[in-house]
Amino acid sequence: MRTLTALLITLTFSAVTAAAPLPSWSDNPTKTAITDFVSAVTTEGSPDFVPASERVAVFDNDGTLWVEQPMYTQLAFVIDRVKTLAPEHPQWQEEQPFKALLEGDLDALKASGMEGLLKLVAATHAGMTSDDFARIASDWIASAQHPRFERPYTQVVYQPMLELLDYLRANGFKTFIVSGGGIDFMRPWTEQVYGIPPEQVVGSQIEMEYQVLEGVPSILRKAEIAFVDDKAGKPVGIQRHVGRRPILAFGNSDGDYQMLEWTTAGSGKRLGLILHHDDKSREYAYDRDSHIGRLDKGLDDAESNGWLLVSMKRDWSQVFPPSSEPQK
């Protein structure tokens, strides 16, 4: 009887662990290409076998792991932050780019250019300690909502990507975020939302300085850009933080082109994937003409570069986690 029980437990357990991976991915060649790749690099004795320590997978964040329309989430944070701080800065009513931002005048905001951006960074991301900024970002992400889906931003992440991250980790991969977004804006919540710890987040950075302030050791955030982790910056960010070349890269815009290029040019089996936003009803449809997440050269070159174009409409049976599926 005990043997029978043990057998049943074993069978049940096997059935659970052998559950088909990637349930929110349609059963089609895209899913098969992913699972075939993972089988090839994880099967000992396979000519494509890669030791676990070298199974590095990198993911863009905005538009790849979560929604980036109608604006980058970090820009929504900046806008909310400026509005929150505006009463303490009455001069912002007349000073650009704050005036444009407070009035929702996106053309004037764009016209303020890099100088405007640096002023916004200074006002919202700098001049406080790293601990304080982490708290501000955490508090905001816990309360803000996506304007269309009316759910927290941490619930407009893509269910198929959460499954892919889990599936890769279950197969010995180490998963990294490599985003143009601010590294310290992401880190307070990536572990809880994506299972990716802060030390596996790569992103754009501002300068920081260590100081003992009134006896308290502190890391002070300065209003200077230290590193832009976008386009040709992404392979450099990967080299700086990871120190080895990934074998899988997943992006969605031309900002990810070089990351995919660097990843897939390595020797041995590699996988480059681009998410194509072509699902207006469930999420958004945009590519060549979009100001956010523009995908043009990547769309042209994906086939000749051997990159897999993932169609949200065709390849994903579900877009968001169940509890946050848009009511529409």
Added chain:
Amino acid sequence: MRTLTALLITLTFSAVTAAAPLPSWSDNPTKTAITDFVSAVTTEGSPDFVPASERVAVFDNDGTLWVEQPMYTQLAFVIDRVKTLAPEHPQWQEEQPFKALLEGDLDALKASGMEGLLKLVAATHAGMTSDDFARIASDWIASAQHPRFERPYTQVVYQPMLELLDYLRANGFKTFIVSGGGIDFMRPWTEQVYGIPPEQVVGSQIEMEYQVLEGVPSILRKAEIAFVDDKAGKPVGIQRHVGRRPILAFGNSDGDYQMLEWTTAGSGKRLGLILHHDDKSREYAYDRDSHIGRLDKGLDDAESNGWLLVSMKRDWSQVFPPSSEPQK
């Protein structure tokens, strides 16, 4: 009978896993302070319990994990590299700092200052791809020997520190190197030698640039310092790479002061350790007056800061791994 076998297996297994940790550490209060700390932060229900994801431990490299006398290993690499390249650069026979270096004139080398250092960096660490540099560093470390101990540098690492790294990892810690040395000089061998993968190595960095060179995606190393991971740079390097404050820091010189300060100022239980090189016969004895690994302020403040001073002479029963224990 099967039950008895199972019991025996269980007992044997328990005996093995419960083998006293840190065998090369003397049985004295230093060792007890370390094991007490680890017990406190890993015992669920303890008021000092720290979740595994937050168990970050940082280690200086030169003089903490391996020998830094009579000169930093990376300087030995630079010297060898300049000698190797000198035939292709006949002008170096008359050009500082190369002349000084080739003649072993350390005073003239020092006199060349930051400008000289940048020339040496340019000649030995830049102007090639990241892949090429990793190969050069790997080849050198595989063949070079420490002048006194006549063993590869990777065998003049400290056995008690290898045991401590293993012990911490077995207790759910993530171990990081945080070194003033060049990050890409260390990464090719840290995994094999210390069990620390490249993505958990933090160090000084030069600028890099992504380029497609004759069709080959490459990361080019440039002759500009991007980041100096020493002194007040160490907490910043930790914030950049790890994104959370360590709960344990281990250093050996005043270059580690701020790293210990930042670590131990955090809330909850923390442990700061300083290795004191006081063992001339087995290794070296140096502190306040040393040009390399100078330990002055750390020696003064250790007690009032609650940092544990580890005496090599008193606290380590063995210095090097058995196969590389110095013959005399």
